[in-house]
Amino acid sequence: MKPQTTRPRLIDVADAAGVSIATASRALSGTPGVSESLAQRVRATAAELGYAANLHARSLASGSTSTIGLVVHEIGDPYFSEIASGVLRIAADQGRTVQICHTGRDPQVELQQIRSMVASRVGAIVVAGSGFVDPSIELPARRELEVFSDAGGRVAVIGRHHLGVDAVLPANVEGGRAVAEHVLGLGHRRIAVLTGSTGLTTVADRLDGIREALGAAGVAVADVPVIEEAFTRAGGRAGARRVLESHPRTTAVIALNDDMAIGCLSELRTAGVTVPTQISVTGFDDVAVAGDLSPALTTVRLPMVEMGARAVGLTLKEPGKRPRRLRVPAELVVRDSTGPAPA
Amino acid sequence: MKPQTTRPRLIDVADAAGVSIATASRALSGTPGVSESLAQRVRATAAELGYAANLHARSLASGSTSTIGLVVHEIGDPYFSEIASGVLRIAADQGRTVQICHTGRDPQVELQQIRSMVASRVGAIVVAGSGFVDPSIELPARRELEVFSDAGGRVAVIGRHHLGVDAVLPANVEGGRAVAEHVLGLGHRRIAVLTGSTGLTTVADRLDGIREALGAAGVAVADVPVIEEAFTRAGGRAGARRVLESHPRTTAVIALNDDMAIGCLSELRTAGVTVPTQISVTGFDDVAVAGDLSPALTTVRLPMVEMGARAVGLTLKEPGKRPRRLRVPAELVVRDSTGPAPA
DNA sequence: CTGAAAGCGCTTACAG
DNA sequence: CTGAAAGCGCTTACAG
CATH class of the missing domain: 3.40.50.2300 (Response regulator)
Known part of the structure; x- marks a missing residue:
């Protein structure tokens, strides 16, 4: 891409203000050691000329970037x-x-x-x-x-x-625990978890929290299937199908992010399963749309x-x-x- | 923020490869006029040293950026x-x-x-x-x-x-026309439009398309209220309330983006109005979540x-x-x- | 407080 | 094909 040559340079404002470029530079960057009167004059001149420092030159000279x-x-x-x-x-x-x-x-x-x-x-x-x-x-x-x-x-x-x-x-661990406690508190015992790759720390942490809550409630962790799919809406749909096929007695699905929960809700609707009457569904993250879904999604809010x-x-x-x-x-x-x- | 001084510079790779920095620069940037053998040597050396050109210096010298x-x-x-x-x-x-x-x-x-x-x-x-x-x-x-x-x-x-x-x-005009024709084709005549600021060209164009379709169907444009709110989910909720209060006989709401449609669906649900049995709702844009809503949103897809x-x-x-x-x-x-x- | 000058790390005419 | 040198537009010790 071509040069941006028409822009005024520091030397142009220095000349116009009748000072050296050193002084102009100091005045403009707010470095102390310039009289306030001069600094003001320089700033006014710069504004007049529509001057904006070339960030590349500044970075190169100062060795730092913003x-x-x-x-x-x-x-x-x-x-x-x-x-x-x-x-x-x-x-x-x-x-x-x-x-x-x-x-x-x-x-x-x-x-x-x-x-x-x-x-x-x-x-x-x-x-x-x-x-x-x-x-x-x-x-x-x-x-x-x-x-x-x-x-x-x-x-x-x-x-x-x-x-x-x-x-x-x-607080992924705490969030996982909270959502699992909520589901357990509603009396659910046949629970399935929908998750993205368990190789992700986010997933591992949320799962840990869930397992703690399960343990505390006396539910055998081994009895709760952890269904791994893509961490997306499509993954949520695929996961929901697997739940319906392989764990048909499930009454609650804990999805480890909202995207999967949204896909799961969509798939359950297609399958004619009503939420939450037949199956409860939870998400994680509380993306902006979560509260506007139907049914509005129970989830764990993270302040993104x-x-x-x-x-x-x-x-x-x-x-x-x-x-x-x-x-x-x-x-x-x-x-x-x-x-x-x-x- | 502090300097990044430890990184190898062009001169380091030039020295290591036993060439001038001019040659090194040409070899690395793919400028013609360097023998292939030398160019290869330079590139190998650069890779070895983990060299990456300082983009600021490059931009400053060349007067162009990528x-x-x-x-x-x-x-x-x-x-x-x-x-x-x-x-x-x-x-x-x-x-x-x-x-x-x-x-x-x-x-x-x-x-x-x-x-x-x-x-x-x-x-x-x-x-x-x-x-x-x-x-x-x-x-x-x-x-x-x-x-x-x-x-x-x-x-x-x-x-x-x-x-x-x-x-x-x-194609905002065409999209507006298409969605309005769809709604009209379903027999709706008491229609309301939910929109963001009419000062936006996007809104003006979509409205133009809608008006064309209304005109072609013999519906008086003046009979279709255009309700202006924020171009957001919250705006869609507010707009839906205004429809229910001021235009209670409305059977179809055309929202000018998906966000407003989502807010509208949410508000109608709260009000106990069923979609589409009592009121049909359309959106615009086809954001990723539109197909996973309940009911899944009829909308106009733009390939964002x-x-x-x-x-x-x-x-x-x-x-x-x-x-x-x-x-x-x-x-x-x-x-x-x-x-x-x-x- | 102010300025002359070196230098940041590159690219690119200009010579050879 | 290759290199020495000027220059891009700034900042910042260093003098004064």
């Missing part, structure tokens, strides 16, 4: 788009630019995208999305982020990872927008001696998709 | 997150970086964000989201984009604007992901003499939220 790199699995997925919304909001407030990419949930692509962010010399990287239970999958990314971090870059992840960096940690915002906040702070962990609560939201277990 | 700026109203909104998904996909394929911002549907913020993208010297800007019927609202943005464009920057918008640049244009992808495609081509217009079709998708008009 750009935040955001890595998500898939921006079309509401979970991530809500996180991104929080990131963009705070970034804009702080006058920072956001560079974004998605990985399609592929660790290889993720690694490559992180490398590309490092190459473009972003100042901070926010990685959103579940980590992997198997640490070796994340090792190359971990290495890359360490080098970045050692060189002064800031890193924050959203969700549990083996990455040794600042993290925003949703806030999680994105707080991750950016972490990158804005000075790094701590040890990685920070910011826990965000999960809140059970009871709506219409759950009801008493049928007799 | 970064694409994406401006959306609100990334948390599925309409925009699906467009963004298409943008990110193509950008990644082309090895381009995407800088993103959202404007909260505020023309002032939009202008400011466009300025900031120009300042950071992106190579292309994609603006997604409706234009305004009143051209004066877009004038400052138009000026800014013209300067950018004159200086060699590439611009593409998604949706009708008065911006005089390449555009991806969804593709629209994003094609907008990027436009910026990748050489500019034409006149602005290009890429029309994308709208497709009526009949599902379960519409049925025959009650007798």
